[in-house]
Amino acid sequence: MGTHPESCDLLIRNGYVVTMDNGRRVFPAGAVAVNEKRIVAVGPEREVAAAWRGHRVIDAGGAPVHPGLIDGHYHVTMHGTRGAMSDDPAKPALGGAGGVSPYGQWFNAMTAEDEFASAQHASLEMLANGYTCFLEAGTVFDTDAVAEAVEGVGIRAVLGDPFLWDLTGGMAMASELDRAPVDLARCLSAIGRECRRNDDPDALVRGHIAVYGSGTASDELLLAGKEAADRHGVVLNQHQSLAPGGVAREDERLGRHPFVHFAELGLLADNTTYVHLNVLREDEVEAIAGSGMSAVWHPANYQFYAIGTAIPPRIPELHGRGVNVALGSDIAKLWTIGEGPLIGYLLAREWGGYLTAEAMFEMQTRAAARAAGLADRIGSLEVGKRADIVIRSRALGESHPGLNPVQEMVLVGRTKTVDTVIVDGETVLRGGRSVRVDEGAVHAASRASARRLAEITGQSPGTIWPETA
Numbered sequence: 001m002g003t004h005p006e007s008c009d010l011l012i013r014n015g016y017v018v019t020m021d022n023g024r025r026v027f028p029a030g031a032v033a034v035n036e037k038r039i040v041a042v043g044p045e046r047e048v049a050a051a052w053r054g055h056r057v058i059d060a061g062g063a064p065v066h067p068g069l070i071d072g073h074y075h076v077t078m079h080g081t082r083g084a085m086s087d088d089p090a091k092p093a094l095g096g097a098g099g100v101s102p103y104g105q106w107f108n109a110m111t112a113e114d115e116f117a118s119a120q121h122a123s124l125e126m127l128a129n130g131y132t133c134f135l136e137a138g139t140v141f142d143t144d145a146v147a148e149a150v151e152g153v154g155i156r157a158v159l160g161d162p163f164l165w166d167l168t169g170g171m172a173m174a175s176e177l178d179r180a181p182v183d184l185a186r187c188l189s190a191i192g193r194e195c196r197r198n199d200d201p202d203a204l205v206r207g208h209i210a211v212y213g214s215g216t217a218s219d220e221l222l223l224a225g226k227e228a229a230d231r232h233g234v235v236l237n238q239h240q241s242l243a244p245g246g247v248a249r250e251d252e253r254l255g256r257h258p259f260v261h262f263a264e265l266g267l268l269a270d271n272t273t274y275v276h277l278n279v280l281r282e283d284e285v286e287a288i289a290g291s292g293m294s295a296v297w298h299p300a301n302y303q304f305y306a307i308g309t310a311i312p313p314r315i316p317e318l319h320g321r322g323v324n325v326a327l328g329s330d331i332a333k334l335w336t337i338g339e340g341p342l343i344g345y346l347l348a349r350e351w352g353g354y355l356t357a358e359a360m361f362e363m364q365t366r367a368a369a370r371a372a373g374l375a376d377r378i379g380s381l382e383v384g385k386r387a388d389i390v391i392r393s394r395a396l397g398e399s400h401p402g403l404n405p406v407q408e409m410v411l412v413g414r415t416k417t418v419d420t421v422i423v424d425g426e427t428v429l430r431g432g433r434s435v436r437v438d439e440g441a442v443h444a445a446s447r448a449s450a451r452r453l454a455e456i457t458g459q460s461p462g463t464i465w466p467e468t469a
């Protein structure tokens, strides 16, 4: 140790630093030092500032400083469907009587430009809400267009090969997409292609194995997915057990409950991530607990699809039993990205459970990093990790009186107080605005794309009130 401070690119000082490290340490008068793309020091400001001199210094004004948030499941090309798909449960967007479902039509009508526009809009909205990474659901056709959009905004994404499915009968949409036929041979030739992105250790957009799931994959496809995930060192990710109807069909096809089946196939492991898990029976809870798998929870979708009229939520219990639970937004249709913690907290309470604000925050950070297969690089503020950092503001009333800054931030202020976001050591959001893209242009492109797609697909969105010219 020399007596003079070493220089680094950036020193963030005067922060209430929430590290999310193994000890969940918090430094109320903390600092973070960043050099190039990585964190080089985290701790009490008196120690960090004595050891490091930043070329650039950001004064956090006493506000929380924490790792970038991570969305565990997002359909990034469906962001433009907001307002197009009806919020009326009598008009289901995922299918219903006859014809191609509204989502199916939308997927069929999208061009690469539409996917780019939606991904840019979604990424920008994520960034403004303190999100620096998301795990895509494997529902992008033109992954290069989406990668370009995401990288332009300056956040991370983990993409999958498009629509890997080989069974009909599990879900209507699986037989609706012109460009993604239900076909094992197609899937086996595509599987793992997105993992080529991981050859570049600095890639912001990486690849993983996404099988669509929810009864649309044969055992052969799932086992091929697991083998590919093991070989590439990534996660295998799929939808599972969204709603009672689909799960009943799977029970019948498999002759047992889906998670019991997956456990016997060896598909519940440290590198497998399942999304939804709204419908779980006792034997499935037992199979999941202790398996090492990750669960991605959409508490808003559990409510939106009225699952509670059929079966209680089991995720709070899984969390209590040590299962790695992350939050995902799926499609931010009636909510925006970052509202999961409040919704999840209240959902647990409604059923007599209790998840702390800290638990909800963990689901947005280190647990989500693990669910995305990136626990070694993001999800906490620790020396050696990538510098994905959010700096809050104390300008809003929701940041006060400051007796419990974590609870204020996670449940009360939520993402309103996000001020500055740093990804891979680079400031990409300052004062709540992107420093990389023209926000007006991004929004204009998304509006034009959504309007065109709504027209092609025959959606007639709009308020139920008369709009008078």
Ligand SMILES: [Zn+2]
Residues within 6 Å of the ligand: 073, 075, 137, 239, 275, 330
């Ligand atoms: Zn989904």
